[in-house]
Amino acid sequence: MPQSTLTMTEAVLLAHALVARTAEDVGARILFIKGPTAVAVRARPARLSTDVDVLVDPVAFEEVCHAIEDIGWRRRFTQRQISRAADLAFDHSTHFIHTEWPCDLDVHFNFPGFLAADQDVFEALWQRRILVPIAGTKVPAPDFTGQSLVVALHALRDPENHSNTEDLKYLSIRLGGAHPELAQEVGELAAATGSSESAHQFLVSIGAAQSTPEIASDRLAAWQFRQQTSGLSGALWLAELRRTPWAQRPKLALGALLPRREFLAGSHLASDLTRRQVAALHLRRWQRGLRATPAALRSRHLDSGA
Structure with a gap:
């Protein structure tokens, strides 16, 4: 009998449930970002996802990574000879792959564009968590406000990309004009997560820009570098x-x-x-x-x- 294979859509949805259960087994807090959970709260247009993005409580990051390895996933080889330009790398996650799964797992301890301390960013998003139905279970994810900021920051890394342009336009329509209270919430969350500067272009488009001094930090430099080189x-x-x-x-x-x-x-x-x-x-x-x-x-x- 031929071996059955998962479609990409099936794999992504089932992998959300798998990672959620794995984190629960080790008692770790996680938040799914982007992908199906962002679509579910209407923070992104519906389209095919090819990986699973999950933000992990920084204090439990390695524990979750080891637990994922224990169920058969392996880390992509990421060793590189970058030392003098390490401040521009903005290392933020570990990628996992599996021979029998067509999707990847992108396990984050931070997300590019959030310039505040990793733990502060996670706590701010955790306060806005909701449960989203995915693959027959409910998984934790930021609410519409949190997902909107995540999606916007991802899009702003390469705003010339067609999908990213669509995402920014979609969010501007959802948040602009008739929903000033939602836009204000996004602006407040940006301030709490140190992303007022990195998300400035988006915040201006929804009328939520705040007058804040530019943050002089390695993370801001790395963010600007990613924007200029499109990663x-x-x-x-x-x-x-x-x-x-x-x-x-x-x-x-x-x-x-x-x-x-x-x-x-x-x-x-x-x-x-x-x-x-x-x-x-x-x-x-x-x-x-x-x-x-x-x-x-x-x-x-x-x-x-x-």
């Missing part, structure tokens, strides 16, 4: 290269152009890649890097003194 791979490598002494640049450049085989294999489900497959993955990385180069070179954060 494309290669940008961090360029920043690292510019901050590296000339004598060490050839070795660094070689590592960026030809990363170790386990790095490539660890980012995909296949663990026994052929030479042809490895070559194709290298080519794909180079293409993404070339697309990122012009914007990355224009970024002021590439300078050694950033």
Whole structure:
């Protein structure tokens, strides 16, 4: 009998229930963000999701990650030779993959754009939690206000992307004009989570912008860097290269152009890649890097003194 496979939609919905149960088993607080839960509260238009985004109470993050590994998921290989540009990385999550599931799990301890302390961000969103019916169970998620801010921040990382443009327009219509009280709630949540500056463009569009001084922090710099480079791979490598002494640049450049085989294999489900497959993955990385180069070179954060 042929083995049955999950569709992407089935996998995403069932994985929400799986992660919720796994977190409950270890007594950890979590909040599902984006995806089906954002659609359920009408903070995002309905469309196919390919992964599960979950924000974990920072104090329980590693415990939840270990519990997810215990049920057969594995972490994507993320080791990289970025040290001088680490302040621009905005590390915020761990990705998990599974050979029998077509979707990924993106397990967050923070979310790009929230510049306040991780625990403060989680507590602010946790106070606005609701239960959303997903795959026959009820999973915790931020309410409409919380999801709106999460969706907006995600969209603002690359506002030229078509889906992101749709999301921002959708939220502006939902929150603008006839619903000033909802817009005000979003503005207050932005202030509480340190995202008034990073979400400023969105807050202006819904009439909820607040007069706050710019936050001088590594996180704001990392956020601005992501916006300027659209988060494309290669940008961090360029920043690292510019901050590296000339004598060490050839070795660094070689590592960026030809990363170790386990790095490539660890980012995909296949663990026994052929030479042809490895070559194709290298080519794909180079293409993404070339697309990122012009914007990355224009970024002021590439300078050694950033």
